[in-house]
Amino acid sequence: MDSRKHAAMTGSKASVDPAIGCRFTAWDGYISGTTLALEPNRSIKQKWRTSDFPQGAPDSLLEIILEKAPAGTKVTFKHTNIPDGQAESYKDGWTEFYFDPMKAYFAKKRPPEEKTTKAKH
Numbered sequence: 001m002d003s004r005k006h007a008a009m010t011g012s013k014a015s016v017d018p019a020i021g022c023r024f025t026a027w028d029g030y031i032s033g034t035t036l037a038l039e040p041n042r043s044i045k046q047k048w049r050t051s052d053f054p055q056g057a058p059d060s061l062l063e064i065i066l067e068k069a070p071a072g073t074k075v076t077f078k079h080t081n082i083p084d085g086q087a088e089s090y091k092d093g094w095t096e097f098y099f100d101p102m103k104a105y106f107a108k109k110r111p112p113e114e115k116t117t118k119a120k121h
Contacts, residue, residue, distance in 0.1 A: 001035075001044065009105040010097060027097070029090075033059060042066055050078070057083045072106070 001018035006026065016024040018038065027030045030051050037045040043066065047059035058081060065076040082090055 033062070042083050052086065052089075053083055075102075084086070 001016055003014050005017050006014035006016060012028070014024070014026040014029045016022070016026075016035075016037075020035055020038055023032065023034055024046070031048065032050075033046045033048040035044065035046050037043065044062075044064040046062045048062040049057070049059045053060075060079060060081040061085075063078040063080075065078075067074040067076070077094065079090060081093070
């Protein structure tokens with residue numbers, strides 16, 4: 001919910017106002033939507049779409065749940081109401097353009113001693 005950090009993580013321009021009812025964009029406008037609910041450090045719910053959605057298709061719904069985990073934070077994504085025939089493409093896109101960059105981004109943020117400990121196990 002921070003434009004600068006989102007861009008640093010993904011490598012692409014994003015614009016977000018971290019408030020309920022506000023619009024957001026990511027990937028230079030390819031993704032857009034509105035934040036419906038926000039519980040800081042717990043969950044985000046958004047109406048979400050891309051420029052690949054068919055004209056007239058309703059927005060999809062993205063729910064992100066954040067939970068404490070022994071080694072950091074467990075992140076659960078639930079993406080529903082995706083247009084017919086596009087689910088597999090978005091599944092792959094989440095991995096390539098968000099989950100993999102997110103892992104790399106947060107690995108850099110970890111203190112050096114934590115990186116060393118993780119690498120040994």
